[in-house]
Amino acid sequence: MSHQVHEFAVTVHYEDTDMAGIVYHANYLKFIERGRSDWVRAMGVDQLALRDTQGVVFVLRRIEADYRAPARFEDQLSVTTRVGQVSGVRLTLHQEVLRAGELLFSADVTLVAMTLDGHPTRLPQELRRKVH
Template sequence: MSPPHSFPIRVYYEDTDFSGIVYHANYLRFIERARTEMLREKDIHQGEILAGEKLFFVVARMNIDFLRPARMDDLLIVETKPAKIGAAILELDQIVRRDEEVLFTARVFIAAVSDGKARRLPREIREKLVFC
């Protein structure tokens, strides 16, 4: 298994609440960006898949834990690693760190969808992810 995909995020003023702490919903934005970049690094381009196969990914479920606050100007690292690749569901583990300190964790369940219905992940996508 290769190491998790790492994506750096700087916390800006707009990411925080009135106290200078990252607003809870922004962690979801951070991990969304990191998931997209992990797929892009694996040569999985969501726009091309949507245009060609009319297939897109949706978040079906998340289990999240807010462990420690991030603050304005922090440099965070979002780590993303596939946990399980099912027929139509991709489970990802995502961790937000500040240096070695874990601030946020999520298990994200991504469903492949076409025409409003769950669909099997295409073989070529599964193959690109299986070696993550």
């Protein structure tokens, strides 16, 4: 299995913060979603083509999140994505949000491949090859 870590940079904007000036908790989910999308794109996997030619999309099945420390307006963050487990229809990722190496947030994310009509299907061969 691939042990490579993908990094994606995020700048905290004013709209990402709450009244206390810290990143609103739901926005960490947006940050890691962007990190996952960038990771897939960096591997050369075209999600629109998968949808249009094979009728396959990725759906979030489960997420377990741990909030450690707050990020604030103008912070420069790094979202890391690392492959956990890969099975026929399921992909588990470990993602972290860091500020200058300090862990602020981590999540274990389970994705499943689905057909456009909502049925589980095998992960595309192209993706399985790239994450092993």
